[in-house]
Amino acid sequence: MNITLQWIDVIIFIGICQGIFLSLTLQRISHNNQNANRILSYLIALATVMLVGRFVYFRFLTEWVFQWSILVDAIVFLFGPFTYMYIKRLLFRENHRFWLSKIHFVPFFGLVVFALFYIIKYTPEAYYQFFLNGNLLLYFRIISVLMIALNTLYVFKSFQLLSVFKKAEKEVFSFQQTPVTYLNFFLLSVSVCLLAWAVSLTDSVVFQNRIPYIDYDSIWVAIPVFIYVIGYFSLRQPELFRITEAPPKNSFKKERLPETEALLLQQKLNSLMTNEKIFLQSDLTLADVAEMLQTSTNNVSWLLNQVYKTTFYDFINQYRVKEFVKKVENQEHLKHTILALSMDVGFNSKSTFNKAFKDTMQDTPSNYIKKHRAA
Secondary structure (H helix, E strand, O other), rough: OOOOOOHHHHHHHHHHHHHHHHHHHHHHHOOOOHHHHHHHHHHHHHHHHHHHHHHHHOOOOOOHHHHHHHHHHHOOOHHHHHHHHHHHHEEEEHOOOOOOHHHHHHHHHHHHHHHHHHHOOOHHHHHHHHHOOOHHHHHHHHHHHHEEEEEEHHHHHHHHHHHHHHHHHOOOEEOOOOOOHHHHHHHHHHHHHHHHHHHHHHHHHHHOOOOOOOHHHHHHHHHHHHHHHHHHHHHHHHOOOOOOOOOOOOOOOOOOOOHHHHHHHHHHHHHHHHOOOOHOOOOEEEEHHHHOOOOOOHHHHHHHHOOOOHHHHHHHHHHHHHHHHHHHHOOHOOOHHHHHHHHHOOOOOHHHHHHHHHHHHHHOHHHHHHHHHOO
16 A cells, blocks of 8 residues: 655644643643643543544545544544533632533434444445445434534533633732633634534535535544644643632622721721732732731622722722833833833733723823823
8 A cells, every 4th residue: 555644644643642742741730720631631632532533534544444433523522521621620619620411421422322333234345335325424414513513502601611700800810811811712713613614514515515625624633733732831831720600609789898897998908009019919819918908808809899899800900000100200111111111010911911001091001101201
C-alpha cells in the first residue's frame, strides 16, 4: 500500500500527541481545580481517541474501518455534556464535583447500540454495500442533526453559566479573571464549528455539496483542536478563582444591618479606601475587605448594594480611576505610560482599565489626557 502524508494527516498527528500529553498531565496537577481538570482530561482523551479514529479512517479506509467508524462518531455526543460539566466545576465552588445525570448520556449509548447492531448483523462488505445502496443515509442525517442540536444546546447552557459567573464575579472581585476570556473563545469557536457543520449538512442535503471548503470531516476534526486550546491555558493558568453560583439566601432588600452599625461599617470602609488605599491591591477580593472590616462578606455586599448602589467590582474600580486622574493632574503621565499608571492604581489589564475609566469618566483615557493638556 502506497501511503502519502497530507497536511491534514500532520495536523491530526500533532493533535494526537498533544492530546495524550495534556490528558496525562492534567491528571497529575494538584491544585484547587483538580476536579475540573479531571473532567477536562477525560474530554481531551475522548478527543484524542476521536482523532486517532479519523487518522485511521483517512489513511487506511477499508470496509472494516468504515463499519466500525460509527462507534468513534458516537463520542461526539459526549462533548456537550463533558464541556458543560468542566465549565461548571471550574467556575463554581459548590459544584467542584458536579456530574450530569445518566439521561444526558443516552444519545451516546443509543448510537453505540445502533452501531453494534449493524456490526453484529452485517459483515463489513455487506454493511458497506448496504450503505452504498442508500439504506443508511436517512439514519446518518438524523444522527448528524441530533449531534448538532444537542451540542448546540450544551454550548448555550455553558454560555449561561459564564453569564451567571460574570454577574456574580462583580460582587466578589475587583478585577476580571483572564481564563474566562479563553472559555468564551472556546465556546465561540465551537459554536462556529457547529454552525459550519450545520451549513455543510444543509449543503449536502439541499444543494448537493456546492459550498466549497466546508465539509463534514474537516469540521469534525476542528472541534477537538479548541479543547486542546483550553487544556493549554489550563496548564498556563491553573488557578482560577471560583465563586458561589447562587446569590446569598439573605435578600439584599431586607434590612440586614441596624442603621448605626451600617453607618459605622460605612465609615470604616471609607477609611480603608481613602486613608489606606486598599484598592491599589490588584487582586483585592470581597473576602479581603470583609476581613479588614472584621465583618462578613454578606454584610459588605449588603452595604455596597443598598447604601452605595453598586457592585464590589465597580466600587473598587471607581477609586482606581480617581487615583489615576490624580496622577494625570500631577503630570505623572509625562514620565510614565498610561498602562504603567493604570497598573500602579490597581488595574491588572489594559482592557479592564479602559472600560472602567470610560464608565466612570464617560471618556477614554487618551481623550481625557488630551483635554487636560489643552486646559
